[in-house]
Structure formats: C-alpha cells, structure tokens
Amino acid sequence: MKLLTYIFCLGLILFSFPLADIHAQNPYVDTSSSRKDAVRLFIDCRCDMNHIRREIPYVNYVRDVREAQLYVLMTSQNAGNGGREYTLTYEGLQDFAGLNDTLQFTSMPDDTYDHIRSKQVHTLKMGLMRYVARTPMSTEINISHNESLAEEEVIDRWNNWVFELGFSPDFEGEETYREISFDNSVEIRKITEDWKLEFEFDFEYRRATYNYEDTSYIALRNGEEFNTLIVKSLGDHWSAGGFIEISASSYRNYKFQTEFIPALEYNFYPYSESTRRQLRVLYGIGYTYNIYNDTTIYDKISEGLFLHSFNAAYEVRQKWGSVDVSMQASNYLNDLAKNRIEFGGRISVRIAKGLSFRVYGSVARVRDQISLTKGELTQAEVLLRLQEVATGYYYYSGISISYTFGSIYNNIVNPRFGHY
Secondary structure: OHHHHHHHHHHHHHHHHHHHHHHHOOOOOOEOOEOOOOOEEEEEOOOOHHHHHHHOOOOEEEOOHHHOOEEEEEEEEEOOOOOEEEEEEEEEOHHHOOOEEEEEEEOOOOOOHHHHHHHHHHHHHHHHHHHHOOOHHHHHOOOOOOOOOOOOOOOOOOOOEEEEEEEEEEEEEEOOEEEEEEEEEEEEEEEOOOEEEEEEEEEEEEEEEEEEOOEEEEEEEEEEEEEEEEEEEOOOOEEEEEEEEEEEEOOOOEEEEEEEEEEEEEEOOOHHHOOOEEEEEEEEEEEEEEEEOOOEOOOOOEEEEEEEEEEEEEEEEEOOEEEEEEEEEEEEOOEEEEEEEEEEEEEEEEEEOOEEEEEEEEEEEEOOOOOOEOOOOOHHHHHOOOOOOOOOEEEEEEEEEEEOOOOOEOOOOOOOOOOO
16 A cells, blocks of 8 residues: 555656646747747658658657648659669648649668668658748758759660679577578569569578487478569550469478469559559469479379469558558469468558557468378477478458547657667
C-alpha cells in the first residue's frame, strides 16, 4: 500500500510540470514549437523525419493529415541503374486546395544513406517553395544557385546495362555452436521504357556445427539459382514477357530444376501512376523439368510437367493510408489437385484523428510439394530445417493499433537519451 502511495505521489509531481507549462503559456503566442502562419505540413514517407525537421524549419509539421494544409507523399521504386526512383507528390489542402505538384529524383546504387536523405530534403524544399511563397514565412527564405555548368553531351557507353556483384560472408558462434554462411550474387540488368531485362545468379551455402555431450553435429544446406526476366512494354496498360529459372537446392531436393513461363500482364491503371496506384493481373503458362537428389514421395527421380499461374496485385497510397494486397494461384496441368493459392499483403488506415490501424500477413493453401523426399526424415533434418517438410498450409500475420492525442504540432528534434 505504501509503495502505491509513493508511485501515485511521484506521478502527480511529474505530471504537474507539463500542466504548469500549459497554463503558463498564452496559446496564441508564437514559440519555437509552432511557427505562426507557417504551412502546416503532413509528410507520408519512410524517411528520417528528425533530419527533415532540422533542415526545413520554416513549416509546421503536424501529426494528423486532417490538420494539414499540405500533404506530401514520398514513394519509391526500383530504377534501372540499380538505385531507387523517388516520387514526391504534393497535394494542397484547405487554403491550398487544388495546388498540386509532383517531383522526382533517382538515387545511385552506391549512394550512402546520408546522400539519399540529402536528396530527399533538397527535392522536398524545391516543392515546398510554391506553398511557402504564399505565407508570411516567405520573407525568411533566401534563394541561391550554384554556378552554371557548361553544357555537355551525355554519352552512355554502357547503353543502360548495369552490373552488380555481391559477396556476403557471415560468421556466428558461441561455446557450443558456430555457423558460417556465404551468399553470393551476380546481377545484370537493362531497363528502358520499352524493355526490362534482368539476369540474376545466386549462390547460398550454410554450415552449422552443434556440440552436445562431447558429440558434434554438422548441418549443411546449399543452393544455386539463375533467374531471367524479359519484359516488353506494349503501351500504357499491357506488357508481355517471360520467366526462366534454373536452380538446385538441397533443402527442396532438387539436383536440377529448370522452368520456362511466358506471361502476359495487364495494369488497369497506367504504368506511369505506379508509385500511387496499381491493379495488375498476370497470367503465365509454361513447362518445368526436374531432376531430384532422392526419390520423391511420387516415386520420381526426374519428370517434366506443364504448369500455369495467375497473379493479381493491388497497391494504392492515399492520405487515408495504404493498401498492398496480392493473390497468387498455380497448379500443374497433368494433375489439377497439385496446386497452390496464396493471399498476402498489408493495409494501413488512418481511421480518425490520431487513430491508426495496420494489419499485415500472408496465408497459403499448399498442395504442390512434388519434390518431397520419400521416406522418413531424421530428427535433425526436421528441427534444423535441412529438408522441406510436408505441409498443407502456411501463414503469418500481425495487427497494430495506435492512438495519439495532444498537440497537433511535431516540430522539435531532441536526440538526448536516445535509443541504445
């Protein structure tokens, strides 16, 4: 009882500080945390907001889109050079209704995190000027420029081809356990408005050693995979292409697997709007030939099969939130009972002022495990996931709900006693 009394008194003391500060201030006095007459800005992005607040101090950052005069959505997608293409969409609200804009920039594949966030801030500043210019804060802004550069013709001696090599060793250990792994990759791609060509080779190797009661257990897992994607643009809504895959996997019992699937895709929205919304459907039909390490549960050591698949994906990002959902269905044509269907995605919604809801997950019905090894697996193979195990389904999911209330402004940056 005495402990509860101490906690209650301490809570009253701590809570009295912000209350005293609230009653002592005139709510109409301009302070460093709310800039009178500045644009009320809501930024929807996965970015370093502390850095943005420091670099752009002449706007009011609000935490709810319903309080904003300007909504900025920052999205990104893979670019042909190996970097990312960032799109900033400006939508005027309230006093700025109808005043909209879109700006873009592309990062390089070797850009550091600091380079990228600097480009984000620079582009954000450029787009903000037309809104800030309509407020009294415009008197606080100075505009300058770099010395002009001599014009020169840009010649791409690589003709849009990009090459990327990756080598990623990983080491982990403790007194009774150690693991070494290698992930190597080679990527070659050429992406233009008319063509998308991607070639990728991946090599994976895992070796883990477990020591228990003077006995050592070794777990090995490896795989190689070569993927090719070829796509031809057929206008604003259609694309045609195909997938080629050659692989081997100790986990999935493949000594050799090859798969060729021509496909056709239709986007109900123009591809140019892909950073804001997409509704794509894709159908493919092809052939796979497999050679197995061990005899399968269907008494096969090799086989060739025809298969087809249907995929659908819907993505949208708006002020109220975002939706990213997809469906994949496939089966082997020689036996329609051997099939798989999977649904997945994430949905984030701003339900009301300060209240947001997020749900994500994936669920699959599995009936197409044709490469499962015949016979009993050892306990180590099951527990250490060295071999694929029969299953009829797969799922994961999560839910997040948050509610924020109080001051609508969110301008201050204070890194003291930050995360460790």
